[in-house]
Each structure stands twice: as structure tokens, then as C-alpha cells.
Amino acid sequence: MSNKLINSMGLSQSISHIFAARNILTAKDALSMTEFDLMMLLDVDLDDVRSAVMQISRVVSPPRQTALQLIEDRGRSDHSLGYLPTMLKGLDETLQGMPFGCLTELVGPAGIGKTQFCLKLSLIAALPASAGGLNGHVVYIDTESKFSSRRLIEIGENSFPHIFRVKGMAKEMAGKIYVIHPTTADELIESLQQIKLSLLQHEVKLVVIDSIAALTLRETETNKIGYKQQTLGCPVSYLKSLAELSQVPIVVTNQVRSTRTDDSSFRYTFEGKKFDRPLRKV
Template structure:
């Protein structure tokens, strides 16, 4: 919350924010990092105004408590507290879809459909509200260069042919999906720190980060030591920014994650308890338990065979451990008619994932 822009604080006058902006003071953190004397020189106002400025910034960083009813009404604005995925059985189990105002993770092995899922949700978000969409723009943050504009158009045309029957309609839909590529952790973090302004300017109704693990695993080792501390701090900062944006604007944030192979020693280094039955190693979601606590809902994708895959609800405040079979087709992810099946879940940080035997573990 300390990164909140001063111009977003309604109680501050335009004159004060403009004077501060001229001196590169744009956020609450900038104000609270300066002394009273420095603020007096910058603003040109009296000490009482400086005290009031500090108070307003402090309140913005630590907002007052709200009731459960107020939170429900805030999240229930517009399309309701959930964003439908268009997978009906999954939406039913999740009480309506992906929760608004929270962070949802889609994890799984390479080629299992994580990006396909995100592209399908991107198309869904651009649809009118009466068709289960959010009638807004999408910010697709791509860290793996995996986004395909051709696939976006194919899914849109196959999923809703009546709304995307002409080239002009397809172009209008594609213009609502803003793709932003980032290849370093510092670049991604800088983007997230200024995301608030972009959400307002471009009327963003869905944020996707594909993937959250790619840059972290490339730049930070998972071994013990100072590198692990920097990695944990970066992930915590990243999660805090995403959760703040989701809650502040009551929009869904979707992140994808990769898999890893854990062994007893590796789990111990990450301060994680290794289940006895997995003592010889097991495949699970990457980034460890610390990260898993930062996501509100976790969906795990895994392989059943060459054609069929499965999505598991591994973590949710409202849904039980449930699994659905699906295939990937022209119009995105298509759920099988078999329906839902309850499975024996465990700690989402150590949930085993089935992969193809030909796939190398990462």
C-alpha cells in the first residue's frame, strides 16, 4: 500500500500533488521517507499542512477496517464476486468461477495447457457481461514469450462465432488484450509497482502473469543461502503487489506456475516437511510452500494420457478437492462430460502431479 499514488488520495489537493510531483515525490512511500523540513521546502506550505499530508499518507498505507458486508458488496459490484471460466462443472464447484479481488494460480507441467487456459480466460474477459464476460480489457504479462495472437483469434472465433464472425470484430477483441513482455525480475517488479495507473488508464478487468516462476527460477537459485533470501523477498513483494491490485480494483489476477521435483534434502533446505510416502522424490508445484500461501486459489493441471488432461482444485476457500478431465481443442479447454470427482487432497505445497514420462523434470 505504500506504493499508492498520491493523486489517488482524494483528500489531497491538486496543488499539493503537483508540487510534490515536480520534485519526484509521487507515492505515499516517497512522502513518508522525507523529513518535515524537506517537505516544508518542497511544498512551500506551513507545518500544519505537512502534518496533515503525513497523516493522509499514513491512512492510505494502513486503511481502516471494513465489515464483511462492505467487502461482499465491493466484490459483488458489476458481474458478481466470481469470474466464470466457462468450464461449467469447475465454475459450480468454485461457487461461480475464479474469485474476484484475489490471486488464482494455474500450475502444471509444460504443455499441459496453462497458457491455453490463460488465452481462453482472456477471450472470456472481453465478452459482454450477459455472456459471462467482464466487458473489459486484459493485461497479459508474458515472461516466457508463449503468448500466441493466432491462438487468441482461433479461440475467440471458435468459442463465440456469433460475436467474432468478421475480421473487424476479431480485431476489436484482439485490441482489448494488452500483451507486455518481461525478461528480468527487476523489469517485472517495476511493472507491478506501476500497475495501478495502467489498470485505471486502460480499464483493465483481468490481469494474467504467465509465468510467475519463469524469471525467478532463471535468476535465483533454490539452494540455501543469501540467494534464497533474495528469491523469497522478491516473491513476497510480487505477491503483495498483485494481491493489492486485485483487492483494490476487485478484479481477478491469474498467475501460472511450473513444476519441480522434490527430494528429502531439497525439501529440508526449503524448510518444508517431506511426507514419508514421497521420501524418494515427487513432482509438485514449484516455488515452495512460502509462495503457495500467497495464492488464494490453486488449480493444478496434470496429464492423464496423451490426449486427456486433468484440472484439480488443490486450494480454495470454498471448494473441496475436486478433479475434472479435459482436452484442448480449437475453442480452448473443453471439459469432459464425466463430471467432477473428489480426490484425496493434501497440503497444496506438496500435492503430487502426474507428468508424461517423456517430459524431463525441471
């Protein structure tokens, strides 16, 4: 909207001609200057300048919305965009799947199956549409070297035997999943920027980051928690905006870590916050 031409904003013909004569052609040109500078440049009264600026601002400004309207609009948008099914009946009945255009975080302790779940999601996104998939490519960002191509094929053979029995299908599915191994948050951002065009062109139908917190763990072992939050905040914000822009599901995993303390309690740390819970004998 900032590039909208001034002569199409409903100003009087005389003031439009004055703007054009001074090479102020777009809303951005006019609104980048103070009212006083415009008055001196255009050689018109301050009241005329203020009236013109108000009209230009009114035309290019987005309509005002209440918080309730934003919530309702987001709900309609999410429903229309759809979901990537997990093909787990109970989970799909409850959540419908992984929503398009959103950042979804999977949180749990080590060994609970987060990586296995992400491998299956990757296969579903790569499956043909006739089999309930998205028939697309997947970017799998593996920060802890947990990705296993052998396990990927095993999950495919067990979950989708009718697909993986077809000769060459396992190789085709595996070929649609690109694995990246960034070691820092900066490398993650760089990798995402490299695939941004593929996301916008809808060639990539799913992005997985397993796990998001591991990127900063090594860098912040000797630093305070606040530094970790600051370091992690940048890629998380970028991921959220990228999901909304590309309208593909982005799934990240995070791990709940616990350490035993001297006061006989477990201390759970998640996203920089610590929670104490007394031990219970079982």
C-alpha cells in the same frame, strides 16, 4: 484521516485556538510530535496535551474489528464485486469464476493447459457485455514466451463462433489484449506501475501473469531457495495490493516442478517447499 483538521475534532475552543496559533492544523501535525514537545510548543499542561492527543487519535483511528468481522466483511465484499466467469460449467458452478479484487493462482504441471485457460479468460474479459464478457482491455504478462496470437484466435473461433464470425471482430478482440514480456521481477513491477492508472480507471479488466515463478527461476538457479522466495515475495505482495486497490481479477500461473531423486521418489518443489512422494508402479 491524517489530514483531518484539528478544529473539527471536538476539542475545546481554547485548545483549538492554541493549536492553530502554533500552526498545528491537522491530525498528522499533532500526532507527529511527542507529548512533551507539544507541551513545550503549546505552553500548556501535560494533562491538557494528553487529553487533546487522545481525542485526536480517537477521531482519526479506524474502528476496531474482530477477525470474524473482517472475514464476514470480505465475504460480503467479494459477493458484491462479482466474478469473471470462465464459461466452463463445472468450474463456474463450483467457484463462480475468478473473483474481482483478488489474486488467483493457477497451479499445475507443465502441459496441463494453464496457458490455454489464461488465453480463454483474456478473450472473455475482452468480449462485449452482451456476450457475457467485460468489454475491457487485458494485460497479458508473458514471462516464458508462451503467448500465441494464432492460438488465441483459434480458441475464440471455437468457443465464441457467433462473435468471431462477425467481420473484423477477431481483430478487435486481439487489439484489446496487450502483451508484455518482462524478464525480471523488477521489470514486472515496473510494467505494473505503468498500467496502474489504466487499472484504477477500469480500462483494464483483467491482468494475467504467465508464469509468476519463471521471473526468478533464471536469477536463482545458482542461489538458495530462500533467495528465490525473497525475490518472488515483492511482486506477489504488489499484485495482491494492486488487485484489492483496482478491484479487477489478477490471475497468475505457477508450475509444479518435479525431479527424480536417488531414493526412487519424485521430489515436488512448490513455492520453495519440497515434498517427497514414493514412486508407484502402474
